[in-house]
Amino acid sequence: CVFALIIALPHSRSMMWLAIFSPLIAFTILLCTLVKLRSRTFKCDVLRVLTLVLLKMKSGRSFRQSLSETISECDTHLRSKLSDLASSVAFSQQNQRLPADLFVRELFDEFVEIDRHPHASVRRLTVLRDKLKVEEDFRRRSGQVLARLRAQSFVMSGLYLAVWCFMIFKFGWRENVNSLSLSFALFFIGVLWMWVGGKRLKWKV
16 A cells, blocks of 8 residues: 555655554544444443343342343453453452543443442432433434534535646646645544544534
């Protein structure tokens, strides 16, 4: 892929570096997207697990028993992650390494408090479940806004690249190397901000 870009693009130092680093940047973006997608899927699974645990607890089971039974009914991957979390909760009084993931650490803290205060376990678990449900609903709505924004960025990128290539073949690369390179760099920064920085905005959904 890198050699194909080097051959296809006009020969210059800036285009050579662009051909080298473009696949790396694309791979990094793809990897980050997959990690975030798995994290979001895990949060949705946890939300369903909490709902099942609440139903079992309301039928008279304890928190640990309800959690254990619900985990045993999950798929292999989710069962492995939740089993580790349940074991950490069961041995929370011992010195254990806390989970690195912020969301898992939040679950761990809440589960420990629920396990230590059985008289308020249903209420605390209901509050946790409702909190995650509100966050997931907001994330879904904001994701719809970002999806429309990113779809527009694909269209805009296609139009820009078409005009950019037309300028190269019509007016030449060597004569306009500085202007074309600066234009591409600014456009790339704008698209990168749209994909990365746009998630930090407070959307009204």
